[in-house]
Amino acid sequence: MLCSLVPSATDVFVAGLIPQSFINDLIDRADIVDVIDGRVPLKKTGKNYSGLCPFHDEKSPSFSVSPNKQFFHCFGCQESGTALTFLMKYERVEFVEAVEMLAKDLGLTVPREKSNRNYVEVDQSIYQALEGAERFYRQQLRGAEVAVAYLKGRALTGVTARDFGIGYAPEGWHSVSEALDADGISSETLLQAGLTIKNDSGRIYDRFRHRIVFPIRDVRGRVIGFGGRKLGDEEGPKYLNSPETAVFAKGQELYGLYEARKALRSIDRLLVVEGYMDVVALAQGGFRNAVATLGTATGEAHYRKLYRYTDEVICCFDGDKAGRSAAWRALESALPVLDEHRSLKFVFLPDGEDPDSLVRDQGAEAFDQFLRNATPGIEYLLKKLGEGLDLQSLDGRARFMGLANPYVEKIPDGILKDLVKSRVREIGGMAMPGATAPKTQSSRRAAPGVEGVAGSTLAQRMLSILLKVPALWRALDANVQQAMLAQRQDLGLLGELAAFLNDHPEADVNEILMVVGEGSEQAQLIELAKKPLALNEDAWRQELIDGCASLLRQREKTRRLQRSAELRERGEEEKIRDYLPQFTSGEDP
Numbered sequence: 001m002l003c004s005l006v007p008s009a010t011d012v013f014v015a016g017l018i019p020q021s022f023i024n025d026l027i028d029r030a031d032i033v034d035v036i037d038g039r040v041p042l043k044k045t046g047k048n049y050s051g052l053c054p055f056h057d058e059k060s061p062s063f064s065v066s067p068n069k070q071f072f073h074c075f076g077c078q079e080s081g082t083a084l085t086f087l088m089k090y091e092r093v094e095f096v097e098a099v100e101m102l103a104k105d106l107g108l109t110v111p112r113e114k115s116n117r118n119y120v121e122v123d124q125s126i127y128q129a130l131e132g133a134e135r136f137y138r139q140q141l142r143g144a145e146v147a148v149a150y151l152k153g154r155a156l157t158g159v160t161a162r163d164f165g166i167g168y169a170p171e172g173w174h175s176v177s178e179a180l181d182a183d184g185i186s187s188e189t190l191l192q193a194g195l196t197i198k199n200d201s202g203r204i205y206d207r208f209r210h211r212i213v214f215p216i217r218d219v220r221g222r223v224i225g226f227g228g229r230k231l232g233d234e235e236g237p238k239y240l241n242s243p244e245t246a247v248f249a250k251g252q253e254l255y256g257l258y259e260a261r262k263a264l265r266s267i268d269r270l271l272v273v274e275g276y277m278d279v280v281a282l283a284q285g286g287f288r289n290a291v292a293t294l295g296t297a298t299g300e301a302h303y304r305k306l307y308r309y310t311d312e313v314i315c316c317f318d319g320d321k322a323g324r325s326a327a328w329r330a331l332e333s334a335l336p337v338l339d340e341h342r343s344l345k346f347v348f349l350p351d352g353e354d355p356d357s358l359v360r361d362q363g364a365e366a367f368d369q370f371l372r373n374a375t376p377g378i379e380y381l382l383k384k385l386g387e388g389l390d391l392q393s394l395d396g397r398a399r400f401m402g403l404a405n406p407y408v409e410k411i412p413d414g415i416l417k418d419l420v421k422s423r424v425r426e427i428g429g430m431a432m433p434g435a436t437a438p439k440t441q442s443s444r445r446a447a448p449g450v451e452g453v454a455g456s457t458l459a460q461r462m463l464s465i466l467l468k469v470p471a472l473w474r475a476l477d478a479n480v481q482q483a484m485l486a487q488r489q490d491l492g493l494l495g496e497l498a499a500f501l502n503d504h505p506e507a508d509v510n511e512i513l514m515v516v517g518e519g520s521e522q523a524q525l526i527e528l529a530k531k532p533l534a535l536n537e538d539a540w541r542q543e544l545i546d547g548c549a550s551l552l553r554q555r556e557k558t559r560r561l562q563r564s565a566e567l568r569e570r571g572e573e574e575k576i577r578d579y580l581p582q583f584t585s586g587e588d589p
């Protein structure tokens with residue numbers, strides 16, 4: 001269970017300040033029932049507690065908390081985790097803050113490892129300066145006709161402007177500095193906050209002048225920087241961001257993430273767009289789930305952050321050449337964080353359109369249509385790799401495999417990687433009749449033992465599919481069903497499930513889990529059941545049909561090998577011939 005507490009790479013950076021021993025101690029001392037009961041009313045039901053799930057709308061309780069396992073699970077929306085994950089999700093805080101909250105509940109003080117080299121105490125006055133500047137810019141917007149006219153021209157309402165804290169930086173050289181000086185903020189702090197610039201001759205002036213300003217917030221809602229859109233014809237870039245400061249790391253932050261989390265109780269998907277105006281215009285059009293990177297490409301750290309809040313990320317790009325190469329870079333950075341539960345998709349907008357213009361000119365429905373037709377990232381990867389290659393020729397196929405492998409290797413080990421690998425082999429022609437079968441471990445193993453089949457990845461995968469959509473049992477051919485029931489003993493948990501589904505074809509996952517009861521098997525099933533579906537049901541059906549047939553073939557082979565070994569032992573070798581032909585004529589080696 002502790003493994004689910006292992007923080008992501010970005011957490012390690014921050015959590016590095018808190019000794020791991022303290023975190024372990026904290027988890028030891030905390031009681032998940034106490035932690036949750038203080039926030040969600042729970043009732044005792046048998047060994048467990050249950051209540052109405054705080055993460056999805058429901059009328060009857062499907063949210064269950066196990067004091068023995070110190071784990072919660074919702075059978076409705078499949079949210080699950082420990083006391084710390086509960087706090088992160090419920091209170092919408094980051095790992096470190098969840099640790100702090102839990103510690104506070106238990107009356108403990110979080111020790112900090114000051115010796116950690118990453119640890120730099122942030123001067124709190126930088127936050128004060130940024131907060132003051134945000135207030136100042138917002139006030140300035142009211143009297144700024146040009147700025148208001150610009151926003152109105154973009155069809156933004158006052159409500160959206162307020163939700164995002166949009167403001168205006170006036171034309172003067174010292175507007176914000178003078179306003180904040182009156183609040184007692186030193187000019188040194190203003191420089192550190194990136195609000196002012198010091199030129200070579202030592203003159204200090206405001207960074208943002210005559211621009212619409214968009215405050216950039218961290219996930220806690222604190223202002224950490226600004227983005228500015230030019231209003232006049234004067235020199236300078238169209239968009240200008242705060243520089244990197246002690247509180248603003250561009251490679252980590254996403255504009256709009258805080259606002260999206262604030263607006264949405266649960267985030268089904270996040271849209272990554274190019275600029276502030278896209279984020280704001282989409283929010284205005286009803287898409288509260290858009291975020292933008294800040295003048296940098298979407299990098300690995302961004303994806304780690306995005307997938308902490310959602311399972312699906314859709315990146316929107318221009319349909320032009322620049323957009324396509326941006327998509328390629330985005331894909332490369334995402335591969336190391338992808339798995340079968342995390343979906344990445346791409347949308348390519350028509351040339352010259354961005355989400356802002358599209359929603360404004362063609363409406364929300366038009367944009368939604370693009371989202372629905374988004375291209376899965378992996379599909380895009382394989383298509384791009386195959387472009388310009390003759391996949392009918394051996395040479396072309398070999399080149400395709402050579403090109404694809406380094407990308408496949410970037411995907412973490414797991415089901416997704418296996419699927420992509422087999423797809424690459426398929427395209428590369430390795431799975432075609434007459435081609436040499438890949439020398440994987442499983443095909444080399446002469447006679448997989450009984451355990452080999454029951455505990456194999458394939459059996460696990462079939463189990464997982466049937467748990468997600470138990471009704472798919474009926475999609476199997478009657479012969480296959482009978483064969484699986486006959487092999488029940490050798491198929492382990494999958495065999496058990498097959499037998500239960502055969503008797504209870506209407507059963508849903510809750511009933512299945514109840515029948516299995518407490519114990520390691522239930523834990524294993526919960527683990528499998530809580531994984532969200534990455535593909536559609538048709539794809540699962542086909543996979544189940546193919547997978548079960550393949551499992552049965554494996555079993556049959558094992559049975560024959562065992563039988564021939566028995567005969568050989570008894571000296572009845574002539575009878576082995578009865579088994580041999582079926583071996584040599586099979587398509588598998």
Ligand SMILES: [Zn+2]
Pocket residue numbers: 053054055056063074075076077078079
């Ligand atoms: Zn739920």
